[in-house]
Amino acid sequence: MNKTTKNLFKMSAVGCAAIMGVSIASLPVHAMTPTAVVTNVSSTAQSTTPALTGVKIQEKVLSTSSKYLIADIKVPQLTGMLDKQYQDELNDIILSQAEKDLTQWEKDAAEMGHKAQAGKQDFHPCTLNITYELKSDGTGNPAGVISLKVITEGSEGGTSMPRIDTYNVNNAAEAQRVTLSDLLGANYKEKLDADILAEIKKDPDKYFLEEYKGTFVEQSFFIEKDDLVIVFPKYSIAPGYVGSPEFRFSLNHNSTDVAKLDLKKIASFTNKDGVLMLSLRDLANQLNYELKWNQATKTSELMKGAQWASVSINKDSYFIAKMAPKALGTAPVLQDNKTYVPVQFVTDILHIEVQSN
Template identity: 40%
Template structure:
C-alpha cells in the first residue's frame, strides 16, 4: 500500500486567488514610484515577495492498493491548521488507521474471491473500494468543525456503505461537540419528533416496530452543514438496504433560547384511540414531554401535574374538569383515563386548555406544536 499527500484542487485555486488579492490590495492606493521602491527593497531579484498565506485547514492524502483485484479510490482528509495540534495529530491518526483497516479488509476479501474464482473456473470482476470525505463545516462561522467520511465497498453482493462523522471545536483545547451541545439536554425529544414525522411521511422506506426507529442514541452520528444538523443512520439500522444510509436534517437553534424550545410532538395513529365518550384520547406524558413540558404523576391524588415555565395545570383521573393556571375549570366531555399504565386525556385538553396547535393527517397521525410554531 502506498500513500501520497497533496493539496486539493480547490485549495490550490483558493490559494492562487488569495495571493492575487493580496498583491492587488498591497498596491492599491499607493503611488507607482512607491510601489516600485517597495518591490526593489523587498527582493533583490526585482520580484515582490508576497506575505505568507495561512495554511489550509485540511489537505488530502490518497491511499493506493497493490491488490490487482481491488480497484481502490481512497482520499482521506489530513488536518493541518487546527489550534490544538495534539488533538489534530490524534484525529489524523484515527482517520488514517480506519482507512488502512478498511483497505486491508477489502484487499483480503478480493484476493480470496479471486483465488476461489480461479479454482472453480468462473469469471472474476474486481472489487471496488471508495473512501471520500466532505468538510461540511470549517469553523469559520461558529468555531464548529464538522467532517463526514463515506466508505463504500462493493464485492460479490450489494455495496456496503458506512458513514463516519467528526464534530469538534477549533480552539486551543479542542472539544468534541455533541447533539446535547447543539440542541440542549432534552435533544432526544426534539430530534425524535422530527425523525418520527419524516419517517411517518414515507413509512414504506423504513422498518416498522422493533426493527424500526427507536430514538436517537447518545452516540448518534451527525454532521453540521448550512445551519442544519444531519442525523445519520447506518445502513440497515432503521431501513432496508434500498434506502441506503438515512439522514434527517434538523435546523439548528437560531438563538440560545431556542435550544430548549419545542419543535413538534408526534402521536402516531396507533398511539391514540376513541374513548367511550367519542373523544380522541391521547397519551398525556409522551405528547407533552416532546414539547419540553414537565409532567409529574401523583399516585396519592391520582393526578398528573403539568408545567412549562410559568404555565401550569393539573388533571385527575375520572374527573371531567380541566383548567390552566387560575382560570376557571371547564368540562370537555370526557375524563382522563388510565390505560396500560399511561394517562390519556381528550385531545381538546391540548388544544382548548393548553392552547397548543393540533392537526391530524389522513393517516391518523397527530402533530402538536406550540401556538405560532
C-alpha cells in the same frame, strides 16, 4: 493520544454496518425535516482564541497492489486547527482507519479471488472507495463546530453498503469532541426520537417504521451551515434506493419568533448599573421555549428543537449549545422568585433582535 481523541476514536470505530469482514457497527438518528441530499457547509469555533480562518483539507491518497481489489481512496487530513496536537491525533485516527479498511479488503478480496480460481470461476475484482465531505470548517454556524464526513464503501460486485463516519470537533485552543448532548442538552433524546418518528410517519412508504428504534449514544451526525443533520446507515430504516437517510433541523436562533418579541409584555427592571434585566420566564413564553429550573444548582435551561441555552443565578457565564461559556458583564439574578437576565442575553446568546416598540 489524549483522552478526548481516544473518545473520538471510539466514535469513529462504531456506528456502521459490517462490510465483508470490515469492523463496522450501526448508526443511529435525529432531526425534524428529512432530506436525501446534503450540500457543503461551514461552521464557527467558539474558544478563548477565535479562529481567524476555517480549517482546510489536505488529501492523502492510498493505493493497492492487489490484483483482486480496485481501490480509490482519498483520506482527509485537517489543517489549520487551533489545537495542533489534537489535529495531529485526529488525522492519525482517520488515516489509520482507512489503512485498516484497505488491509482488510485486500485480505478478503484475495481469499475470494483464490477461491474462485480454485473453482475455475470468473472473478471480478472487488472495489473499495473512500471519500469525504468537509461539512463545516469552523467559521459559519451557530454551534461553532468542525464537521467532517467520511464515506467508506466497498463492494464484492453486488449492492454496496457505505459506512459513514462523522467527526465533530470544537475548534478551540484545547479542542474536544462535540456530542449531541453538548449541542442539545442532556435530556435531548426523548424529543429528538419523537421528532424523527413524526417525520418518518409523514412518508411511511419510504421507511421501515418497525426498524426505527430511536437514537443512540454514538449517533452519527454533522453540522452544515445552520443545520444539524442526523444520519442513518443504508438499509437500517429504509430501502436501499433511499441511500443513507438523513434528518435535519435548524440550529439558527434567528427564528420567525423574533418579530413577536414584545418587551412591554416582559417583566423587567433596571439594575444599579443601568442594565435592563428581563424575566427569563416571560422571554421563554413569548419565544416558545421550554424552560426548566434546577433548584439544586439554581440553573435554568431553555430548549426549543435544537436550540439550547443555560444560565445560573449569580454566574456571569452563559452557555449556548453547551459550547464555551460567554460572559456578558452581568450575571442572572433571582428576584421575587423569578430569574432575570440582562437584555444582552437575548441579543448575544439567543441572537434575537430586541424591539421595544
